[in-house]
Amino acid sequence: MDNCSRIQLNTMKDLTYRQREILSFIEHHEWRNGFWPSIREIQEKFNFKSTNAVMGHLRALEKKDAIERITGQARTFRIHHHDTPEVSEMPKNASEVVDIPIIGDIAAGYPDRVEPSGEIGRLQVDIASAGFSKRNRSFALQVRGDSMVDAEIYDGDMVVVEPRDPQDGNIVAALIDGETTLKRFIQKSGEPPYLKAENKFYPELYPINDLTVQGVAKAVVRSI
Amino acid sequence: MDNCSRIQLNTMKDLTYRQREILSFIEHHEWRNGFWPSIREIQEKFNFKSTNAVMGHLRALEKKDAIERITGQARTFRIHHHDTPEVSEMPKNASEVVDIPIIGDIAAGYPDRVEPSGEIGRLQVDIASAGFSKRNRSFALQVRGDSMVDAEIYDGDMVVVEPRDPQDGNIVAALIDGETTLKRFIQKSGEPPYLKAENKFYPELYPINDLTVQGVAKAVVRSI
């Protein structure tokens, strides 16, 4: 189907297809559940009638140096990833980002497993997309009320705000009547700037001075 | 109103020093070895004469919602990261969290500056509120289309999905017709579960099998 996974499959190692299936499941189980499967869980997954079928594969995988185990101990695996990591465009300084794969299509491949090839990008939360700053100059506001519903920002949402000067059209955290609220910042050339609520039931215009705007909203985070 | 958006700021009761030690060791063991410790391994570490000492602590940690276990199964832990553990043997590698203050009211202070006193909590992007996992078990989906607009999820949003079994009412990433979509998972007691689109112009019901649900949506992140 997609050549990415095919290439990876063949470059990997001299594992058989079945062994690769087993290995995939083990990895996937840990990824999904946070702990490794027991041999009988693997057995069930593949409808083996005997645990020894699993044992055979595990021995093979260990012999081929794909995995490592601690004999006698339950659910103790270690996966050896000596397939070549591709050149990464990601910043080497891992401390700067929280790195989350963006998966666009996980339909292909082993149905119960997310193929690496399904990844269409990475979400680097602190920098690229959301403006999260390590310097902690950014902050999050929890939205109360519905003054921004027309901008799809709702009660309870967290809005990440970066303190800086706004530009026309930015959603800003603004200090109005002693309260911090979210408004849209409007500044047409030659005219004085003003703020605007994104809810048609609210007054449109708000006065503004140089202490009003506290920062620019960079992202919305909503827990579900 | 809904407790979900209040996040888990105060849901975890305070751990005792001893409980924190235990928790730290469990985390550290997994970090170092790649799998969770057994109860007797914890016992040895702390020189307990009885496994029941460990059991007591584990029960307490579970009661306080710090960990999760699967009864009867070996080495199956799940750590709930509600806050940053202060006592930790683990390296304070900053790459693990992006730590953002949640500011409830900054009206009182100097408006161009974030007052520490205005902080009502902290948003730890990778773990607490959004289900971001440093182990990368979570993943993000970019929403295409409008099948969830009635749940305030829009085209282009990033949805953070944690792979686990859904409960009634959860928004889930579901594999339908070879495509991953967002649906609401409905399971009334005694009845077979089904999926439901949150858009009145879409068909309501979708069939479901054990490969359908890929995970539960934990958060929405939208760049502005």
Place this chain on the structure above:
DNA sequence: TGTATACGTGAACAATTGTCCATTGTCAAG
């Protein structure tokens, strides 16, 4: 004073789980 929580010992039990025995079959290579 009672009661609750935290902390721990000691021993026994039962479930989970890894391991190993013998055996069957296929298939490609020598």
Place this chain on the structure above:
DNA sequence: CTTGACAATGGACAATTGTTCACGTATACA
């Protein structure tokens, strides 16, 4: 044809491991 790698069955055993009961201490609290 034989050999070896691969795949799987079936059953049994033993180690690992989680669980529970009974019992003890200390501390804080109303």
